[in-house]
Amino acid sequence: MVSIHIRGLVKRFDEVVALNDLDLEIEAGELFFLLGPSGCGKTTLLRAIAGFHMPDAGTIKFNDDDVTQVPPHKRETAMMFQSYALWPHLNVFKNVAFGLEERKVPKAKIRERVDEALAMVKMEGLGQRKVNQLSGGQQQRVALARALVVRPRCLMLDEPLSNLDAKLRIEMRSEIRRICKEFGLTAIYVTHDQKEALSMADRLAILDGGNIAQIGTPEEVYRHPRTPLVAGFIGETNLIEGTVAFSSGDNVYVTTAIGELAGRPSDPDWQPEVDEKVVLSIRPECLSIEMSPPTQNAIAGKLSESVYLGEVAQYSLLADGHEEPIHISELNPRRVIRDADQALYASARPEDVILLPAP
Numbered sequence: 124m125v126s127i128h129i130r131g132l133v134k135r136f137d138e139v140v141a142l143n144d145l146d147l148e149i150e151a152g153e154l155f156f157l158l159g160p161s162g163c164g165k166t167t168l169l170r171a172i173a174g175f176h177m178p179d180a181g182t183i184k185f186n187d188d189d190v191t192q193v194p195p196h197k198r199e200t201a202m203m204f205q206s207y208a209l210w211p212h213l214n215v216f217k218n219v220a221f222g223l224e225e226r227k228v229p230k231a232k233i234r235e236r237v238d239e240a241l242a243m244v245k246m247e248g249l250g251q252r253k254v255n256q257l258s259g260g261q262q263q264r265v266a267l268a269r270a271l272v273v274r275p276r277c278l279m280l281d282e283p284l285s286n287l288d289a290k291l292r293i294e295m296r297s298e299i300r301r302i303c304k305e306f307g308l309t310a311i312y313v314t315h316d317q318k319e320a321l322s323m324a325d326r327l328a329i330l331d332g333g334n335i336a337q338i339g340t341p342e343e344v345y346r347h348p349r350t351p352l353v354a355g356f357i358g359e360t361n362l363i364e365g366t367v368a369f370s371s372g373d374n375v376y377v378t379t380a381i382g383e384l385a386g387r388p389s390d391p392d393w394q395p396e397v398d399e400k401v402v403l404s405i406r407p408e409c410l411s412i413e414m415s416p417p418t419q420n421a422i423a424g425k426l427s428e429s430v431y432l433g434e435v436a437q438y439s440l441l442a443d444g445h446e447e448p449i450h451i452s453e454l455n456p457r458r459v460i461r462d463a464d465q466a467l468y469a470s471a472r473p474e475d476v477i478l479l480p481a482p
Contacts, residue, residue: 124151124274124307125185128170132181134167134333137175141167142178143333151186154303157313159330160356162292165313166281166478168330172311173279174198185276201275205282207266209254213266215241216250222273240272243302260291267299271306276304278310284319292316296323302442319359321345347389351479361410361449363403364481367395374473379400380444385422386476391414400481407452409475412438412460417470422449426467431459440469 127149130431134142141164149155157165170176174195183191190198201222209218219240221232242245244264254262263283268277280299286291300323303310314320320327321341329336329344329352337344337353348354351362365379374385375395386403388395395401414421424442436456439448451469460467 125309127277127309127311128182128184129172130184132168132171132183133179134171134176136230140262140333142171142181144451145181145333145335147157147328147335147338149309150325150339150438151309152302152304154310154312154325155325156324156327157311157330158315158317158320158327158356159336160352163330163335164333165330167333169279169281169311169313172277173200173202178392196447197319199275199276200279200339201270201274201277201280202279202281203270203283207262207286209265209269211254213254213455215246215252215254215257218265219269219272220252222269226273236272236274236359237268240268243271244268244298245305249269257288260295263287263291263295264298267302268396271308276309277290280310280312281328282314284314292319299323303424309479315442321357329356329358329414348404348477348479349389351404354477355477360448361403361405361447363402363405363409363445363473365401367397367399369397370394375401375478379403381384381422381424381442381449384422385473385477386478387474388478395478395480402479404477404479405471405475407437408450408454409471410451410469411471412451412453413439413468413470414465416468420473422469424449424469426460426462426465429461436460440467442469455468 129147132145157168159165167176171178174193182189188322194368203432216237219234219237223236243248246264284295296319324341326340327344328338331352337349345357354360355362363379365377368376368378373387376383376385384403422442424440426438427441427448428439430437436459438451440451442449449469
C-alpha cells in the first residue's frame with residue numbers, strides 16, 4: 124500500500140490551466156474518486172499521478188518517495204482504461220501476462236501470477252479463451268487482471284465501467300471494491316457516474332476548473348455540499364437563491380422569491396450575515412408534498428408533471444417566482460397525484476434546507 128501526497132500541483136496546456144496549485148492527500152489503501160464536470164482537470168490529475176503528464180510545478184510523493192519526475196514505468200502503478208485496450212490477437216493469458224513479460228519475469232512465475240490474477244477477478248480456467256469470445260464484462264475483468272498482475276503500488280482507473288450496460292456496471296462496482304479492499308490496494312478512480320462514486324468510494328474529490336471544490340466521504344459530500352456546484356453535481360437538488368433575513372437558534376431564515384424558508388449552513392464554521400446573498404439546496408427526497416399549507420417552509424405551486432416508478436413517485440411543482448420547477452421524490456408512494464390543476468405545497472425540515480454561499 125502507498126499513500127499519495129500532492130503539493131502545489133500545476134499543469135498547463137498552452138494558455139489553459141488544467142491543475143491550479145492543487146493539494147491532495149490520499150491515504151494508503153483508500154479507494155479515492157475524482158469527479159467533476161468535463162474539463163475540470165480530473166483526468167489530467169490522474170495522468171499526472173501515473174506519470175503520463177509531467178507537472179509544470181509542484182510535487183507528487185508516494186509515501187516519502189518523490190516521484191514527480193519519475194517516468195510511468197518506474198512508478199509501479201497500473202492503469203485501467205475506459206477502452207479495455209486488450210490485444211485482440213492474444214488470448215486471455217497472454218493479455219494478462221504482457222506486463223510481466225515486459226518486466227522479464229521468469230516464465231514459471233508468470234504462470235503463477237497470471238493464474239492468481241485471473242482467480243482474483245473470477246476468470247479461472249479462461250486463460251486460453253480468445254478476447255473476441257468474451258462478453259464486455261469478461262473483457263473488463265481481463266483488463267483488471269492485467270492491471271493487478273504487476274502488483275502495483277497504486278491502481279488507476281479512468282472511467283473503467285462506462286462501456287458496460289447497467290447490470291454489468293453494478294456487478295463490476297462490487298468486484299472492483301472487493302478486490303481493492305481484499306488486497307489492500309490504493310486506488311484512484313475517475314468517473315462521471317455519481318452513483319458509482321457514492322456506492323464505491325471511501326472518499327471523493329469534486330474538481331472545478333483545476334481546483335478542488337470539496338473533499339469528503341460520500342455521505343459528507345452528498346448531505347453537506349459546500350458550494351452550489353457540488354450540490355448540483357452530486358445527485359439531484361433544487362437550488363433557490365435568496366437573502367438572509369435573520370437567525371433564530373440553529374435556523375437561518377432566508378427570503379426567496381417563493382417565500383421565506385428556514386435552513387442551516389452546510390459549513391458549521393460559516394454564519395451568514397443579515398442581507399447576505401445565499402443559495403439554498405434542497406434534495407428532492409427531502410421534500411414532502413402536501414394538500415394544505417404546512418406550518419414551516421411551505422412552497423406553493425401547481426403540479427406540472429408526475430411520474431410513477433413503483434418504488435418512487437416523482438413530481439415537478441411550478442412555484443410562482445421560480446423559473447425552474449421544484450422537483451420532489453416520494454419513496455414508497457401510497458397514492459400518486461396526477462391532477463395538474465390542483466394547488467399543492469412542498470415542504471422540508473430546516474435541517475434538510477442547506478445554506479450555501481452565493482457564487
